[in-house]
Amino acid sequence: EVQLLDSGGALVQPGGSLRLSCAASGFTFSSYVLSWVRQAPGKGLEWVSVISRSGATTYYADSVKGRFTISRDNSQNTLYLRMNSLRDDDTAVYYCARNEFNDYWGQGTRVTVSS
Amino acid sequence: EIVLTQSPGTLSLSPGERATLSCRASQSVSNRYLAWYQQRPGQSPRLLIYGASSRATGIPDRFSGSGSGTDFTLTISRLEPEDFAVYYCHHYGDSPRTFGQGTKVDIK
Numbered sequence: 001e002v003q004l005l006d007s008g009g010a011l012v013q014p015g016g017s018l019r020l021s022c023a024a025s026g027f028t029f030s031s032y033v034l035s036w037v038r039q040a041p042g043k044g045l046e047w048v049s050v051i052s053r054s055g056a057t058t059y060y061a062d063s064v065k066g067r068f069t070i071s072r073d074n075s076q077n078t079l080y081l082r083m084n085s086l087r088d089d090d091t092a093v094y095y096c097a098r099n100e101f102n103d104y105w106g107q108g109t110r111v112t113v114s115s
Numbered sequence: 116e117i118v119l120t121q122s123p124g125t126l127s128l129s130p131g132e133r134a135t136l137s138c139r140a141s142q143s144v145s146n147r148y149l150a151w152y153q154q155r156p157g158q159s160p161r162l163l164i165y166g167a168s169s170r171a172t173g174i175p176d177r178f179s180g181s182g183s184g185t186d187f188t189l190t191i192s193r194l195e196p197e198d199f200a201v202y203y204c205h206h207y208g209d210s211p212r213t214f215g216q217g218t219k220v221d222i223k
Binding site (some may be wrong): 035037044045046047050059060061062095100101102103104105106107108 | 162166203212215
């Protein structure tokens with residue numbers, strides 16, 4: 001059974017940093033592109049970042065470029081999102097998702113940026 | 116960046132009725148790399164359609180997708196009670212990838 005388990009969300013002050021993790025199981029992790037998608041409270045879905053199978057290629061939404069870094073550890077079947085210089089508008093539930101078209105999603109982890 | 120505009124914002128229908136949701140792109144979506152998701156309150160999104168018209172594993176055949184270029188449609192042939200939810204389109208061909216703003220299907 002394919003499973004994605006998001007974790008690492010927390011309450012953090014503006015300007016702070018956080019690292020999210022997504023632990024995967026039930027499939028060959030290194031064979032799939034992976035993404036992060038977020039959803040602010042009461043709002044729609046926002047694509048954040050995507051990483052290639054090897055981790056060599058990454059893309060970001062303009063809203064997070066230069067502040068967030070996506071990475072993966074194929075030996076540990078884990079996806080990461082390092083978030084720096086956090087702002088109020090980064091407050092959201094963050095989901096990891098598998099494949100180019102996001103066929104499986106994690107349960108989400110909540111990030112709250114507030115002083 | 117491709118902007119996806121979904122319409123209508125809200126669709127009020129009764130169980131058993133047909134739902135037609137639209138997703139219009141600001142420029143052509145390459146290779147029909149367009150997906151649709153369903154999100155129920157408090158749940159993660161669920162993939163319904165990818166490649167504009169391919170149903171995801173386990174998705175009932177009352178859900179169908181069509182379209183190409185800049186105009187795409189999700190059709191639910193006969194609404195079941197569990198289909199009342201928010202639906203998003205998403206292009207994944209080129210980056211930055213984007214989502215539409217969503218269409219809420221609620222009970223009339």
